[in-house]
Amino acid sequence: MSTETDTKVIAELRENFGKGFARRLRAAGQIPAVIYGHGTDPVHVALPGHQVGLLIRRANAVLELEVAGKQQLTLVKDVQKDPVHQIIEHIDLLVVKKGEKIHVDVPVVVVGESFAGTIVNLDNATVSLEVEATHIPESVEVDVEGLEEGTHITAADLKLPQGASLVTEGETLIVAIAVPAAAHAEGDAEDGASAADEAAAE
Known part of the structure; x- marks a missing residue:
């Protein structure tokens, strides 16, 4: 398990959707992502591309997100990549709790x-x-x-x-x-x- 300090990620809330907006995000070095689970409504965010790209090299990476000033522990459940260029197109993040068994x-x-x-x-x-x-x-x-x-x-x-x-x-x-x-x-x-x-x- 990685140390707590290197898994902290600042995520930006996003309200715009669609392939065009996602392309602009990726061009700006960010990765579109969605946070879901524990009965909460899905939250759409943008993640810092370089940092997250390094963190998710290991299987089952857990990210400590800061979203609009709130802390959220999430498990990387799915990473969608462009099959040709291997660029990360989207990440699904599952809300988890400390001590929870998964x-x-x-x-x-x-x-x-x-x-x-x-x-x-x-x-x-x-x-x-x-x-x-x-x-x-x-x-x-x-x-x-x-x-x-x-x-x-x-x-x-x-x-x-x-x-x-x-x-x-x-x-x-x-x-x-x-x-x-x-x-x-x-x-x-x-x-x-x-x-x-x-x-x-x-």
Whole structure:
């Protein structure tokens, strides 16, 4: 979780809408956004583009907004980008409260190296957790050091950060250790050649 000081963002209320206005905002270095949740009416704001662009590089970023002099804790729920230029076009922000438990998808990060000659197949790149809104982990690590072919790691096997509980089904496959098909084919070919040599020798 980032420190409190670097997640404070001053948001400007906006009353104008439409693609043209949104384009002008982006040209001025701002990002259109909407704040919703907790039974409140949606609030449309403009965010400082450079600062927010850096903050949302991490998954499930929590922003401490100041809107018209009021503090508002929000979770980045959706980031819409231009598919070609990757410019941030719009952000959806969900109102959260300190101490509140929320469901988030957290990236899975593989660490270590599996047994020589094997590969690590990451079947699910994220896992769903229930965590406190202000203590969202950046990732969940899976240690594959020395694991051999045929090893399966499920969601239930993951070591979760303190205070987090698993939402994903426990039997969901996260990582599988395997030997590349090409290696198997080479092994079979070598076995066949050895058998042919033995037969010829007889």
